[in-house]
Amino acid sequence: MWRTMYxxxxxxxxxxxxxxxxxxxxxxxxxxxxxxQATSQLETEVTSWYLSFCKLVKYQQGYVRTLCRWIKLTDCLVDDNQHSRSSAVRSLCEEWQLLVDRLPDKPFGCHPNDNAAAGAEHNLHKKSDKLEKRFHKELFSLAEMEKKVHWSLADEDMQSDLSPKHPLSIKRAKTEALKKRVDSEKTKYLNSIQVTKVMTLNKLQTGLPCVFQALMGFSGLLLRPLWLFTAMADQ
Known part of the structure; x- marks a missing residue:
């Protein structure tokens, strides 16, 4: 199993x-x-896989410890030459147990699925979208107000006669300020998309090799009992 994993x-x-x-x-x-949705699913799958792998290691450790205790109970068995049948197997199991007891609690320390940047991008998208919807409502409300006071946006002379405190002037200023907020938030959102892409690619380029190399070292370590067993069999 460990050789296949390696x-x-x-x-x-x-x-x-x-x-x-x-x-x-x-x-x-x-x-x-x-x-x-795909990112969220990936995060769920990676977390599930990681927890399953930790359980596998824990069960492997428990199995080896139980096997060592069982081997000790067979010390009384001897062959025709009055040699203990279990001495070689016991040495193998003890070496195996030393290996599994030295295994780290966590198989690797790096995690390729840090989704902070994607989460920030998603929040900015929601904020930008919410403001844009609000802006469109303000535009519609402004158009309705202009109809009621019979002013035209294209008539600059009549616009210049408006007092800054006139409700229509206040409405226009409010709408213009909201438009600037919308543009600002949209710029932040578009920039966050690029940041997320860069960070995601960087994490994949550095995180995935880190994980697989750690797992190679992990499974390679657990291959040692197989090599010992093969050497014993050759003898």
Whole structure:
């Protein structure tokens, strides 16, 4: 099992290293709801996989400890030459237990699925979208007010006669201020898209190889009992 895992993680590591050949595109592609759902699903799957792997290691440690205790109970068994049948197997199991007892509590310390940037982008998108909807309502309200006072936006002479304290002037100023807020928030949102893309690519380029290399070292360590067993069998 550990040899298969080692080979698979080695293959995954080779693939993940190919991400270094990717470069960030300067184009701004809006993040869709599908992207958010896919990111959320990825986070759920990675978390589930990580917890399952930790359980596997814990069960492996428990299995080896139980096996060592059982082997000790067979010391009384001897072969035709009055040699203990379990001495070699016991040595193997003790070596195996030393290995699993030295395993870290967590198989690796790096995590490629930090979603903080995507979360910030999502919040900015919601804020920008909310302000834009509010701005459109203000525009509609302004148009209705202009109809009621019979002023035209295209008539500059009549606009100049408006007092700054006139309700229509106040409404226009309010709408213009809201428009600036909308533009500002939209700029922040578009910038956050680019930041998220850069951070995501960077985390994939650095995080995935880190994970797979750690897993290769982890599974490679647990291959030692197999090598010991093979050496014993050859003897």
């Amino acid at each position: 080979e698979c993680h080695q293959f995954q590591n080779d693939i993940s290293l190919q991400l270094n050949h990717l470069t960030d595109s300067q184009g701004v592609d809006l993040t869709t709801d599908y992207h958010h």
